[in-house]
Amino acid sequence: MADKKAIAVLTSGGDAPGMNAAVRSVVRTAIAKGFTVYGIKEGYYGLVNDMFEELTLRSVSDIINRGGTVLRSARCLEFKEEWAMQKGIENCKKRNICGLVVIGGDGSFRGAKDLSERGLPAVGIPATIDNDISASEYSIGFDTAIDTVMEMADRIRDTSSSHLRCSVIEVMGRHAGWLALESGIAVGASAIIVSEVPFNFEEDIVKPFKKHIETGRHSFIVIVAEGVGGSAELAKKIEAATGVESRATILGHVQRGGSPTAKDRIIATKMGHYAVNLLEKGIGKRVVVMRDNAITDLDIFEALSMKKPFDVESYNIAKEVNI
Ligand code: ADP
Ligand code: F6P
Numbered sequence: 001m002a003d004k005k006a007i008a009v010l011t012s013g014g015d016a017p018g019m020n021a022a023v024r025s026v027v028r029t030a031i032a033k034g035f036t037v038y039g040i041k042e043g044y045y046g047l048v049n050d051m052f053e054e055l056t057l058r059s060v061s062d063i064i065n066r067g068g069t070v071l072r073s074a075r076c077l078e079f080k081e082e083w084a085m086q087k088g089i090e091n092c093k094k095r096n097i098c099g100l101v102v103i104g105g106d107g108s109f110r111g112a113k114d115l116s117e118r119g120l121p122a123v124g125i126p127a128t129i130d131n132d133i134s135a136s137e138y139s140i141g142f143d144t145a146i147d148t149v150m151e152m153a154d155r156i157r158d159t160s161s162s163h164l165r166c167s168v169i170e171v172m173g174r175h176a177g178w179l180a181l182e183s184g185i186a187v188g189a190s191a192i193i194v195s196e197v198p199f200n201f202e203e204d205i206v207k208p209f210k211k212h213i214e215t216g217r218h219s220f221i222v223i224v225a226e227g228v229g230g231s232a233e234l235a236k237k238i239e240a241a242t243g244v245e246s247r248a249t250i251l252g253h254v255q256r257g258g259s260p261t262a263k264d265r266i267i268a269t270k271m272g273h274y275a276v277n278l279l280e281k282g283i284g285k286r287v288v289v290m291r292d293n294a295i296t297d298l299d300i301f302e303a304l305s306m307k308k309p310f311d312v313e314s315y316n317i318a319k320e321v322n323i
Contacts, residue, residue, distance in 0.1 A: 006036040007038075027055045044092075098182050130173045136303075168222045189322055
């Protein structure tokens with residue numbers, strides 16, 4: 001029926017494991033509520049360039065377990081321009097789309113805010129392996145990425161302990177240290193270096209390593225957040241200062257892939273369902289967030305202005321335990 005209301009969904013920014021589970025939940029929930037559903041390909045680029053595809057219950061079968069995003073993602077800087085936003089809104093209006101779900105990070109939510117302010121209600125779902133969305137305790141993809149880093153670091157640990165080496169492992173996170181912190185705890189890293197906490201080479205590496213060697217430890221794992229970087233140089237510096245042969249590994253984009261963990265699938269499913277419920281009530285300019293371990297929603301502008309303090313307590317626990 002021409003006047004049947006529709007909802008659209010897109011994925012934007014860096015892909016994250018669990019995005020497909022969120023897309024699946026949006027599609028199934030919306031169809032169950034009587035909406036027509038459109039998937040928009042390649043993020044805001046597809047919104048502007050009319051890359052819409054009607055989705056059915058079966059379009060999202062067998063994707064809950066797949067990493068990446070079947071809608072593909074893209075970065076589309078022209079979307080910050082008025083003509084592009086209006087084009088995107090026009091492409092939605094001609095399909096009787098009354099609401100849009102945007103699965104991505106802070107940048108994507110800025111686009112969702114702009115659309116909502118121009119008459120197209122949009123709701124954001126936090127999805128980035130960086131977990132750097134301040135308004136939400138959790139972003140889809142983070143748990144899977146931690147598991148990936150842990151698995152890679154465990155493999156590196158095998159060779160480190162075989163050769164009595166120090167392995168410096170650089171992990172993603174853009175400017176945030178959440179992935180470094182939590183994977184560092186999970187792998188028992190002798191040092192976790194993040195931009196949120198001051199780092200002193202002598203105090204944080206040389207002195208403790210020499211103490212560890214006295215207690216019989218002869219191999220080390222050091223986790224460095226990409227926001228700090230310099231893992232290759234750090235490895236050389238560690239070798240020169242401690243005499244421990246050192247090697248650097250930059251994990252790179254393996255951290256973005258893989259089948260999402262149960263946690264990511266479950267949270268993505270719940271957040272997708274929640275987002276459609278908001279749009280069904282005509283509510284836009286919101287972002288679905290995890291707060292106090294519960295799923296709720298916040299005004300996008302309020303969410304974007306929030307700050308998430310770094311978890312220094314956990315950082316210090318790692319320092320005390322990983323000796
Ligand atoms: P993330 O959503 O993971 O933060 P980006 O920062 O790359 O990823 O943003 C993804 C997309 O969101 C950009 O390519 C652009 O299309 C859109 N976007 C980012 N910032 C803005 C903004 N200030 N206004 C409108 N759209 C934006
Ligand atoms: O935001 C997710 C992320 O993987 C960051 O951790 C990383 O810095 C960035 O994306 C890499 O971006 P690209 O995939 O464009 O190289």
